[in-house]
Amino acid sequence: MKRYFYTGLLLLLATSLFGRTTNGAKDAPLKSDATRETISLTRALDAHHNMNNTLQVTTRDSEVIFSEDFEGDVSQWSLNGQWSLTDLDSYSPTHSMVADDDPAGAAVSDLISPSIVMPAVTDIEDLSFNFAVFCDFPDFDGDGNNNLEDYYSVKIADLTAIPWHRSTTNAYEGGTSWWCGDEGIGGYSDDWLQFLDTDPIQLPAGSSALQFNLKYALEEYTGAAQTIDGCLINGWDAANVRISADGGSTWSPLTGTPAYTFSSAYGFSANNDGCSVPGWGGISAGWGAGNFDLSAYAGEEVIIRFALGSDVSYSTADDATITGFYVDNVLVSNAGDTLFFNDAETEGNMTASGVLWNDVFYDYGDVSRPGGAAWGVYESGMEFNGSLDLTAYAGKTIKLKWMSRVDGDDDGGNGTGLHIDDVSIFKSTQLVVPPPSNVAAEVVSGSVMLTWDDMNNPQAVDFFYGDDSYESFIAGSPPWTVGRVVGSGWAQRFDAALPTNLENFYYLLSSGNTANPGQLAPIQVTVWDGDENIIYQSAPVTPAAMDEFQVFDLTPADLTVQGSFYIGWCHTDTLYPFPALDSDSEYMGEMYGYTPLSGGAIVSLTGSGLDGNYALFADGTTSSTGGITYNVYRRTENGTFSAPLNATPLTAGTYTDETVENGVGYYYAVKAYYQGVESGYSTEVFAMPEAASVIEMTYDDGTAETGYNSSVGNYLAVKFTPSAYPVLMKRIRFYVNDPAAAGNTIAYVWQGEGDGAPPVDVNTYLFRSAISGLTYGWNQLDITSDSIWVTNGSFYVGWKIYSSTPSLGADNSGYQGNSFVYGSGTWINMSEAGLNYNLMIHAVVDTAWVVVGIDQRDNQIPTEFALAQNYPNPFNPTTNIDYSVPNAGPVNLTVYDMNGRVVSELVNKTQSAGNYRVTVDGSSIASGVYFYRLTSGTQSMTKKMTLVK
Structure with missing residues (x-):
């Protein structure tokens, strides 16, 4: 069989969002090529993969929290740089926001939303957002160096998270000091602009002075000054002290001792704090003393501000020794009189402020990206990196920021800019209750008895995507770790609404093709929880074959999952084996890569060129939790469903309709309800009550x-x-x-x-x-x-x-x-x-x-679907099973043991309508209780029989 080769694109995951070019400037990386090839394989797994009969978790819009189409009052939005409101182009209906990509304009432009109060969520709810975008940035890689030149990023700020706080960490003389840092990460992050302000201080005539103790450990700058975004820069992350004499409307850096390390820090300019803002950077020699003359402000009311600004990359996550900015013993005095003092023992007269921006994702204007060729909606699963999931901000007040960055040329072309419209934040329920399955209607004189699979009982669950064929494979281990490394892996995300005990993991490895032959190598079966933590990893296991489904028994691991989880395998070799994937069916958007670097990370492959439904599946059994109820609905020919037939919700999978007339045809459907969530209608079944004659x-x-x-x-x-x-x-x-x-x-x-x-x-x-x-x-x-x-x-x-x-x-x-x-x-x-x-x-x-x-x-022919009790019963070794099918079609009659395993498939073929008898020979099976189940179309019946030897 000929297997076709083609090349895809794959995201480079570095330890920070941005990489640094050889000249020291900070640019975003493009994607690198990775090898993907085409094969033709058919799934050789004899297992169910229909998830319709099982409670599943998926995303469904349920409540809009915030929306903006820019058609009304937009005065609460902050527009900086090249952002403006336009009616020249929009997604709907007439207006949008646009940031031009004019190389002569502002290099960094921000569009910042109003404050948005996020609601609390339950365990089965998510918060997410989407927006319409048209990114006409043709100069995203004008010089072809594989680093982004014009691009945009989306950031989020938790307005309740202020890093300045009193802490004993690295405090002055072992006491308590003010620290601009995060206790959780042991330092600071990228894109910070944080302030600590004194209360207003009235300075008398004469000489006043500011004194304080300070310590800093920030990113160090080396080399000559360089121009970035129109500013001449000679420093990265920086801290300084400022003063305002107009109530905080404007601020000026104070100069004194110690002298500032830089005259123009990128940590300030990257946050739109202005060019040529000086600051301290690098790592100080422990705690030092600060002295600043305030005589120029005699007779004025002033506010003193301590500031820290960090740029787009390189912070504590990259270097644990750079931990932030520390201040203590702030004193303003005049001729020996204390005008202001704070030693961090109490918050007292100091106020922390600032916006803590966190990266959501970044993207660019290539035609392969969302909105790159025309207007489109940027939704979950499309991210170049990151995630549109905002659940972590539940109960908080946030702002969103779209930041465009353009370089000083248009060597790749000049477009109309970045257009944003129709921003929406919504709360979704993870829980989607599927309609009941195997609904059947049995007509008896004067009534119709309905049955369906009761979802309150333990159910077999299959976690599966695709169409049973695997046309492609990935040659080599995952390259998104910046070099192929042992421990990288492949994972597919699934969701289980009810607690589910995982039982088996199924996977298929490709033998590749002539140009790229596959090879077996040990793998480690791995399961991650919804927070991307490894909850199980097997010892290395060598698969038995390629191009054949392999089954790994998970029952000894005793794994129970609920909600999102990931399952797949990790490499023990840097090149082999090759994973197989289905690339020609609808992609479900749930394929991920895993890198063990930087503590481990799950990376979405959506849009990477390596996306597809991979041959990574699992099955299990749900726990019997109860709580699911049902309503039954009925209509006649050309009628519609209205109120349920049952007066109160049903708790079992059966209902008898006794309000029927013989000779009238009825259509029935059933809905399920769980935790306030309603399913859709089940498949309709038809019944016409009639006399047996x-x-x-x-x-x-x-x-x-x-x-x-x-x-x-x-x-x-x-x-x-x-x-x-x-x-x-x-x-x-x-x-x-x-x-x-x-x-x-x-x-x-x-x-x-x-x-x-x-x-x-x-x-x-x-x-x-x-x-x-x-x-x-x-x-x-x-x-x-x-x-x-x-x-x-x-x-x-x-x-x-x-x-x-x-x-x-x-x-x-x-x-x-x-x-x-x-x-x-x-x-x-x-x-x-x-x-x-x-x-x-x-x-x-x-x-x-x-x-x-x-x-x-x-x-x-019979008019009723029927399965008789076997006779004799108990039996040894043979018994007869009689059944009737009123319509021609596929018929299956299977015997199961008490554990639900198939013992014998007695009938599995198309039969004409009629009455049948099957003889069961139990000579080769052990004594015990067995079940036999008849299925034809949407109807099924099960009975029990006993073999006694």
Whole structure:
């Protein structure tokens, strides 16, 4: 088999969001090439993978928390740099925000949302956001150096998270000091601009001074000054002290001792704090003393501010020795009089402020990216990196920021800029309750009994995506770790709404192709929880084969999952083996890579060129938790579902409708409810309550192998002979074999001649009626009210052929000799025309007044789906199972043991409607209790039997 090669793109995951070029400037990396090839494999796994009968977790919009289409008052939005409101282009309806990519304009431009209060969420709820975007940034890599030049990022700020706080960490003389840092990470992060302000201080005439103790450990700058974003920079992250004499409207850096390390720090300019802002950087020699003359502000009311600014990359996460900015013993005095003092023992007269921006993701304007070619909605799963999930900010007040960055040239082209519209934040429920499955309706006299699979019972769960074929493979171990490393891996994300005990992990490895042959190597089966923590990792195991599904037993691990989890395997080799994936079916957006670097990280492969539904599956069994209820709904032909039939919610998978009338057709559906979440309707089932005396007469097996039609003006008919008399005609049915049918005909019922022959005169009939709008499949005409009685002999049901009459279904699986065609004044049997077809016409009759003998004619089929108790029972070693199927179709009869394992598949084929008996031989199985289950279409029944040896 020929396996095709193509190249995809893959995200580089570094230890920070940005990389640094050789000249020291900070740029965002593009993606690097990775090898992906095409194969053709078919899944060789004999396991279920239908998740419709199981509670699953998925994302569903339920409540909009915030929305903005920029059509009304936008004064609460902050626009900096090249951002502006425009009506020249929009997603809806007339306005959007745009940041031009003019290289002569601001290099960094910010669009900042108003404050947004996020609601609290439950364990089964998520917070997320999306927005419409058109990113016309053609100069994203104008010089072709694989580093982004024009791009944008999205950031989020928790307005309740202020890093300045009193702490004993690295405090002055072992006491308590003010620290601009995060206790959780032991330092500071990128993109900080944080302030600590004194209360207003009235300075008298004469000389006043500011004194304090300080310590700093910040990113060090080396090399010559350079221009970044239009500012001449000679420092990275920095701290300084400032003063305001106008109530905080404007600020000026104070100069004194110690002298500032830099005259222009990128940590300030990158946060729109201005160019040429000085500050201290690098690592101080422990605690030192600060002294600043305030004489220039004599007679004024001032505020003193201590500030820390960090740029786009390199902070404590990259170097644990750089931990932030520390201040203590802040004193403002005049001629020995204390005007202000704070020693960090109490918050007192100091106020922390600032916005703590955290990266959400960044992206650029290539046509392969969302909104790169035209307007589109940026949604979860599309991220270049990061995530649109905002659940971590539940209960907090936030702001969102879109930051565009453009370089000083347009060597890749000049576009219209970055356009943003229709921003939405929404709360979603993770829990989606699927409709009940295997709904079946059993008609009994005067009622309809409905059954379905009760989801309160333990259920088999399969976690599976794809279409059973695996056309592609990835050559080599994951390259997103900046070099192939042992421990990198592949994972697929699944969701379980109920606690689920994982039992098996299924995976398939590719043998590659001639150019890139695969090779077996040990792997480690790995499971991650929803927070991306490894909760299980096997010892290295060597797969038995390539191109064949392998099964790994997870039961000894005793793993229970609920909600999101990831499952896959990790490499013990830097090149092999090759994972297989399904790349031609709908991608579910749930494929991830794993890198063990920097403490380990899960990386979405969506949009990477390596996305697809990978051959990584699992199964398990849900815990029996209860709490699921049901409602049953009913409608008649052309009606709609309204209120449920049941007065109170049902707690089991059964309901009997006793408000029915014989001879009326009913459609039923069931909904499930769990934790306030409602499922959709189940698959509808149809039932028509009738007396047991109503039978359907037929000669075909229910399947049309072909269609048959004759000349216009001719007739087609099927002969029926009751076993006794009289019978009442109730319905006649015709199977139309043309998928595009919408034709017309006239239906007839004729009395046969005395010898059973077809009627001599087709214009002498028991019934005649026009039928219009014939559709593909079975078409039924109710003639009960016409009171057509057959008291002797045979009767014929047929139709007349017109130019608009479609083909009639024809079954050729064994001719019964009762199909006829009329033309030129003569009836002939189909066999005389050389066509041994059973024309698919049925007659439904009521035999309530008929005394039927033990031997019924084989053209009479049951009207009810039934599974009898086996006999004898208990048995040794053989027993008989009788069952009835009222409609032709696939039939499965399987025996299971007490653990749900298949013991024997007795029947698995298409059968015509009828009554059947199967003999079970238990010679090769042990004594015990077994279950046997009959399934046909949407109906199923289960009974228990006992083998005693």
